[in-house]
Amino acid sequence: MSSTALPIAETFVSLQGEGKLTGVPSWFVRVAGCNLRCGWCDTPYASWEAAGEQREIAGLVEEGRASGVAHAVVTGGEPMMFEEVGALTQGLRGAGLHVTIETAGTVFREVACDLMSISPKLANSMPAEGDTRDPLGVWRARHEKRRLDVGVLQRLLEGSPDRQLKFVVCKQADLTEIEGVLGQLSGWQPGDVQLMPEGTVVPKPELVSWVVEACVERGWRYCHRLHVELFGNRLGT
Numbered sequence: 001m002s003s004t005a006l007p008i009a010e011t012f013v014s015l016q017g018e019g020k021l022t023g024v025p026s027w028f029v030r031v032a033g034c035n036l037r038c039g040w041c042d043t044p045y046a047s048w049e050a051a052g053e054q055r056e057i058a059g060l061v062e063e064g065r066a067s068g069v070a071h072a073v074v075t076g077g078e079p080m081m082f083e084e085v086g087a088l089t090q091g092l093r094g095a096g097l098h099v100t101i102e103t104a105g106t107v108f109r110e111v112a113c114d115l116m117s118i119s120p121k122l123a124n125s126m127p128a129e130g131d132t133r134d135p136l137g138v139w140r141a142r143h144e145k146r147r148l149d150v151g152v153l154q155r156l157l158e159g160s161p162d163r164q165l166k167f168v169v170c171k172q173a174d175l176t177e178i179e180g181v182l183g184q185l186s187g188w189q190p191g192d193v194q195l196m197p198e199g200t201v202v203p204k205p206e207l208v209s210w211v212v213e214a215c216v217e218r219g220w221r222y223c224h225r226l227h228v229e230l231f232g233n234r235l236g237t
């Protein structure tokens, strides 16, 4: 790969659908390629079947600058897998954009950004046994080994001016795992922690109700997926 290019699955302008900046008009750049394989991954075209074209950093920065919005979101896949992401975020910030990096938090790099949006992967992210995309269970084993690295999470928390920790939840037992992870980390506030019900459709009330309760009890935030509500789960949104 050229040292000035990145594999890009898509770029688009939309509203940020998740997290502290929900609703903010943003230019998204989605890197193709991921070191994990979440069973419920909502962007399989950037992970399970990563497909992207090599795009020069300079061209991407120019596209971000010309997008007409003030926020850029560097997402994936897993953007932190790629050394070149540092040049991309630096260029976008140099162009005057606020930059969010969306990462699962398993790879550390010294990269400039304004908001480090970390989504640590819980046990519920494991691909199921017998998943037809992983017939030999190779990714299942690899995913389990890689999905949580507390040392990397801590360095990411310390290295950015603002941060959020978004946890995808499926069942109440996930709260125990989340508290276990948070208990090993410092440098976060309750308002940085977000719970996001799993799914690519608007979540059912029975899932929403205990997530709301858990957030209220702990001072955490409920993270919905505005883009799913507004546009459905489709590319370019």
Ligand code: SF4
Pocket (backbone or CB within 6 Å): 034, 035, 036, 037, 038, 040, 041, 042, 043, 044, 046, 047, 048, 076, 077, 078, 104
């Ligand atoms: S880390 Fe993100 S992009 Fe990678 S497999 Fe999981 S949900 Fe998909």
